[in-house]
Amino acid sequence: MSQLFEPKPGQETLFIFDKTPTYLFRLHVPRSKGDTSTVHVMAPAFLGRTAYHRDGLPCGKGFLQLPTKMATSRLKDHLRWECNYLNKSPYNLMSWSSSLLFLLQYALHRHTTDFETKPQFPNIKIIMIDTRDFPEQTFLRDLDALEWLHEDLDPEFKRLYNYRNGRFYFGEYLTQGYLDITGKCVEMTMLATC
Template identity: 95%
Template sequence: MPQLFEPKPGQENLYIFDKTPTYLFRLHVPRSKGDTSTVHVMAPAFLGRTAYHRDGLPCGEDLLQLPTKIATSRLKDHLRWKCNHLNKSPCNLMSWSSSLLFLLQYALHRHTTDFEPKPQFPNIKIIMIDTRDFPEQTFLRDLDALEWLHEDLDAEFKRLYNNRNGRFYFGEYLTQGYLDITGKCVEMTMQQLVDGGAFHGYLSCIG
């Protein structure tokens, strides 16, 4: 059973769980945080979920059950890629996108701009799942979480909300803890996509 997002009493209407896109995609490379395979998607905090975060609460706590200030801090760390620097306070969230086009562009970005050794196409993988195979509250839209938290918060968080609520929106969804995807996913490498002609027009334009 996946770790569901469970709103606090009275906050149920803040989240739109019944309109999750049918298909979600996740890109991963060898250095991606957590563990992603065709068996599971596991957040960095899962193995130590009962250990205490720097904020004093268990690392594996449901995001929506956390006090607002703590939830804000953890969400911001995840969305701003700051979890990599937290060492003993691992993140319990993993990201997906409803936009395959965005992830294809992101894959090219990782291939060209990551620190050495840059991930090569055979090692850049995209997983697709059908969200109908999972309980309704498995996936949380980033904008719903940001909408819940952004009103009373710092300027950086408000900028993050405003950017994602505008032209920088790329359909991000979150899962937390451990998600078993055995027999519920399809995975392809960027090399397979290139060999299949998915990038023929684009790659010819950039030389």
């Protein structure tokens, strides 16, 4: 069962859930955070369901239900890949892209620049899903989340919003918690695509 993005009362019109692209892609390597396979995509916070974030709320709490400041902090950490540091709490978000071309470029980037054990092509995998196989509020466009939160006073977050809302947009979508993709995905390795 998917953990759906449920807006707070009165915020339903801030998010566009019915224009999710038909296909989304997710790249994963052995060192990717969370757990990604052809069975499920599981956020790190779901792995430790009782874990609490450094902000005091459960890590697995629905993203759109969080107070604005906490949602801003968690989204910024996720989009800037700052959740990977040991002093950061687990996060409940996982990223997808509507751009296969972007992920192919990112795969080459990971293959050549990862600091520790560079993943080899057979270990760099891309999963493709048909979003019509999932409930409507399963996927949240990163720009919708950024638009919701960009009025926050955090200048670093405003820079992130402006950066993503301009020419550097690559079609990112988010899921949260646990997403069962058994029988709903195709997985390929970079070896097969080279």
